[in-house]
Amino acid sequence: MKVGVIGLGYWGPNLVRNFLSTPGVERVYGCDLDEKRLAFIKSRFPAVEITKDTDFVLRSADIDAVAIATPVATHYPLAKKAIENGKHVLVEKPLTASVKEAEDLINLAEKNKKVLMVDHTFIYTGAVRKIKELIDNGEIGEIYYFDSVRINLGLFQHDVNVIWDLATHDVSIMDFVINSRPVSVSAFGTSHYNGIEDIAYINVNFDNGIIAHFHVSWLAPVKVRRILISGTKKMIIYDDTEPSEKVKIYDKGVVVTSQEGIHRL
Structure with missing residues (x-):
């Protein structure tokens, strides 16, 4: 499995660390718009592939699952695009900014037979x-x-x-x-x-x-x-x-x- 982590701020590094130590995870991609966060992740986890291109992580056929640790307002559009592109999705809490958005994602994941999970640790x-x-x-x-x-x-x-x-x-x-x-x-x-x-x-x-x-x-x-x-x-x-x-x-x-x-x- 190859996993992408979008959002490398407060919680993202924890996701990266755990994916790297998970058996079966072959490669981890780290994505953030902030160059400093990308450099920080690369210094701590040299094996991680870093990128600023969110669209690449969401669309790449090489990536099987995506973890989203971004501001809440972005959860819905990012998760929606990831599921539409055939990826399993883990989203940090809260899942979305509204009930309707959450229901839309649940229905979309069921339709596409993909796992949609909230990280209630x-x-x-x-x-x-x-x-x-x-x-x-x-x-x-x-x-x-x-x-x-x-x-x-x-x-x-x-x-x-x-x-x-x-x-x-x-x-x-x-x-x-x-x-x-x-x-x-x-x-x-x-x-x-x-x-x-x-x-x-x-x-x-x-x-x-x-x-x-x-x-x-x-x-x-x-x-x-x-x-x-x-x-x-x-x-x-x-x-x-x-x-x-x-x-x-x-x-x-x-x-x-x-x-x-x-x-x-």
């Missing part, structure tokens, strides 16, 4: 996969709620708000570990600087009574990456800032007392 980590295993095995019982906090000071994005930038991580984790269908979503946010929301709260309700809440912010004095999942038997805390023991299980439930006696929920 957390669902491939050992910690999140362990959480899913605990839930699927019934160890924490029936889920009551999913509560997430992802806050820090900056980085302020110029093209998407804090929901699209930060909450997408936790929404992907929620979607991965909870086997229920949401029935309603509400989101509230506000902007303090450039017209793009920098703090927001999201509520999600499920058809079986589970409630999920997300707090995301670029205006916090500390960095917090914490998820709390409460069940009828046990509770889980997932703290991604912990160097070890990211997942902790608490053997705590709820006891209800009444005139008839004590009932453990």
